[in-house]
Amino acid sequence: MVQEHSRIYEVGRESNKQIQEESNQECQRRWELDTDKARWTKRLIRNIEAWCQRRHGEIEYYLTQFLGGHGCFNAYLKRFGLKNTDKCWYCGDVDTSEHTFFACKEWAGYREAMHEGIGETVTVDNIINLMISKESNWQVIHGYIKTVLKEKETYERNIEKEERRRNGM
Template sequence: MAAQRMRDRWKTTLADSPYGVRTIEAIRPVLDQWVDRRHGLLTYRLVQLLSGHGSFGHYLHKVARRETSPSCHECGDADDTAQHTLEVCNRWNAQRHTLVATIGGDFSLPSVVANMLSGEESWEAVVFFCEEVISHKEAAERAREDTVDANPLRCRRRGRRRTQFAARLIP
């Protein structure tokens, strides 16, 4: 009873949130299933795809301010969002083809989330897609950051914590 009241309050709070609207619109209708599921772990790269915060030109330009434009480095599209990566970018057609075989061809985020909740196989297919695609996008981003003529906006932050951590790594 108390758990259901808390979930209802959570749904109401999420309905009024100005942030994370894309993710909230996908998960809020199936929040009870999401919370009660017995399969599927949230991985770092899955969360990037769900939230849109990651190696996407849109995020790197508008939020992180590390890109000069939101365009896609893979296909040249004007706006590289998480949805563009999931549904449109032709660079990821092979990975998307594998995903279609498991969850079907509707790549709207609410449909993807519903498919993930339908079973472990679907969840794992989406996770595999995220791991495969976003790891490649991250590697390409690091390569762009490490070029000699990289825009200072793009360069990785070299703060005290990063320097200390790097010093502890085994060569």
Template sequence: MEDWLGRRRGVLTYRLTQVVTGHGCFGHYLHRIGREPSTQCLDCGVEDDTAQHTLEECSRWAVERAALVAATGLVDLSLHSVIGAMLSSERRWDVVASFCEDVMSQKEAAEREREAAADALPLRRRRQGRRRRAFLRHDP
């Protein structure tokens, strides 16, 4: 934790934060907040889609993962090891951040498509909060 807090490089992006915290387009998280009927990975079918599954196992991201491993030299893709690699050099930080940007942007696009589908489950549809509804009422 001290290494993380005392780092002199590396910006936490939105998508990098999603992977580090597990709060993103992951079946496990979306199920927990009531947006998906199950925790299943919609890319490969495994029972529990987590950030760790996306980072380490999901067959959908094999090409991106291979590039990550080649550029960082990591064998262990546990979150602890990946964060350690990020803290060890600016180049590694950038490689991991790039992986997260690429993968999460694709997962988000797929999530938006599922939300917009005519046959989408009601729990999956994008919800409009109070601010958005108020804005739409006042928008000319």
């Protein structure tokens, strides 16, 4: 962004739009080159310019967990020693953001309602394009993500409370 502003200042003849396009291309190139970081996020958000230029949709706590793959996912929590297992509480598969939102049978009813609300099946490959294409899609998908994560958090808190009770804490 700083480079973009200094180029606009230095090159008075070039149009601001052209400079911005070049800056966006550079951002996309760097996004694609750094393959070691944020793999899940990059799998979801393939076109960084389209994501950044969307005209609707705020990022909040639950959406951040989904997009980053961080939060109440046992595979993530186990990596940091916060859980003893990486398994899903509901089905026993490895509990990741992808598993929770696209595969876990526990959320099949909510997932089906989301698909009906959008008018097509939402997948890892199309979720971001669907979200940024229409505000109503954003609202439906965001609602699904928020509902699932809130329910997971409540369930996990109840499990932890029960474990503390059993252990006399």
